[in-house]
Amino acid sequence: MITISIDAMGGDFGPAVVIPGAAKSLDRHPELRFLFYGQEDKVLPVLDRYEKLKKASRFEHCDIAVSMDDKPSQALRRGRWKSSMWKAIEAVKTGDADTCVSAGNTGALMAMSKFCLRTMADIERPAIAAIWPTLRGESIVLDVGATIGADAQQLVDFSVMGAAMARALIEVSRPTVGLLNVGVEEIKGQEEVKEAGRLLREADLGTLDYLGFVEGDDLGKGTVDVVVTEGFSGNIALKTAEGTAKQIAEYLRAAMSRTLMARIGYLLARGAFNRLRDKMDPRKVNGGVFLGLNGIVIKSHGGTDDEGFAAAIDVGYDMVRNSLLEKIETDLQNFHGRRARGGASSDAPGQTSG
Template identity: 80%
Template sequence: MITVSVDAMGGDHGPEVVLAGAAKSLERHPDLNFVLFGIEQECLPILERFPALKAKSRFHACDRAVQMDEKPSQALRHGRGHSTMWRALQAVKDGEADVCVSAGNTGALMAMAKFCLRTMTNIERPAIAAIWPTLRGESIVLDVGATIGAESRQLVDFSVMGAAMARALFEVERPTVGLLNVGVEEVKGQEEVREAGRLLREADLKSLEYTGFVEGDDLGKGTVDVVVTEGFAGNIALKTAEGTARQIAEYLRSAMSRTWLAQAGYILAKSAFDRLREKMDPRKVNGGVFLGLNGVVIKSHGGTDAEGFAAAVDVGYDMARNDLRAKIDTDLNEFHSRRPAETVAQEVRTAG
């Protein structure tokens, strides 16, 4: 049995979408249990419409929800201990749930998660990992917004954690990992990226296969299982991809409705267009995973619908079922055990 704690008030649409999404995920995974945190008068009437979800859930009434436009510092100051978001995270910390899912304010969720769950040993900063549709299937891209301007050591940590997630999600024994760069040549790019590549080559980890640098067009090709970058570039890449998908969809709608001949062609090729729509549907890959914390946290897109939120719960289910935390812990221990003593000593001196 996998138990998911849910911030029922998170997102642009609140419990109307969140509870419907949880019910959809339960249909796909009957072994799910839920711990729901919400404002009673808003959630309970909606929960009554989903008897199967109600039967598999424990509801905890809260008196505050974090607003989508609330600053992280304000959310942490005013919502710590009693908001729906905090209590959903606390359920993971206390062992009441295996994973937390929220569609709420990203900055507030990250701030609260770091404060409540703390980062894992040897992890300086957490990362947000996104599932990325590719020509080969799916890849993992991180960081997509948690850490701006990551150092080489942090990029290596992201590589190890992303590979662990790929093992949990794709069930790949030794995922391929590439560092996003402005070229594939070893002499190109920022010093931090080149240094991270050197560290990964020298570590020669059993848990991942480092293939070198990858470029922006490799994201869509699915050249590697895991693409690693810092949060500024990763977030821009993510938003660009989402915008491009919407742009292409709008071009197709416009072209198909322009003439009667185009409409007839659409009818004849409808099955092909349906498959394309399915591939381009951002709801199917909704759910960013917070990596590097002492607990699994999934961030759903705030504006998604029930199907999108269900996809985020599905990701959390897979992460918990495949024991993501244990995989990350094992892989990090392997990396740090292989690091030369002089490198560790130099980092300590630099930090001092």
């Protein structure tokens, strides 16, 4: 049995999307149990319509709901201890829940998660990892918005954590990893990226296979299982991909309705178009995972519908079922332990490794 804590007030639509999404995920995973946190007058009337979900759930009233435009500092001051977002995260800390899912304000969710759960040992900053549809299936891309700017060590830590997530979600035993760069040549790119590449080559980790630098077009190709970058470029890449998918969908819709022959052609090829639409549906890969914390937190897109929110819950379910935290902790301990031993033996007397 896996317990999911839910910020029922999060997102653009709150309980109207969150609760039907939880009901869909429960249909797919009957062993799930839910803890809902939110305002009673808004949550319970919706929850009462889903008898099966209600039996598998517990609800706790919270006076405060963090708004989508609250600044992280505001949310912490006003919503700490009392908001539905904080309570959902705190349930993971106390062990009442295995993972938390929220469609709320990303900055506030990250700030509260860091404050409540703290980062893992040796992790300076957490990352948000996204599931990315590719020609080969799915890849993991991180960071997509948590850390603006990252040094070489942080990029290496992102690589280790992303590989652990790939092992948990995609279920590959030794994921391939690439650093996003402006070219594949080792002389190109920022110094932090080049240094991270050197560290990954020298580390020779058994839990991942570092393949070098990858470029922007490799994201869609699925050249590697895990693409690592810092949050500024990662977030731009994510929003660009989402916008391009919507643009192509609009082009197709307009083209298929322009003439009678086009409409007939659409009817004849409807099965192929439906498969394409399903492939390009952002709801299917909804759910960013906060990596580097002492607990699992899933960020759903704020504007998604119930199908998208169910997908975010499914991601949380998979992360718990496949022991994501344990994999990350083990991999980080092995990497930092090996680096400390190597640094100690290679440093001159009186010096320590950087």
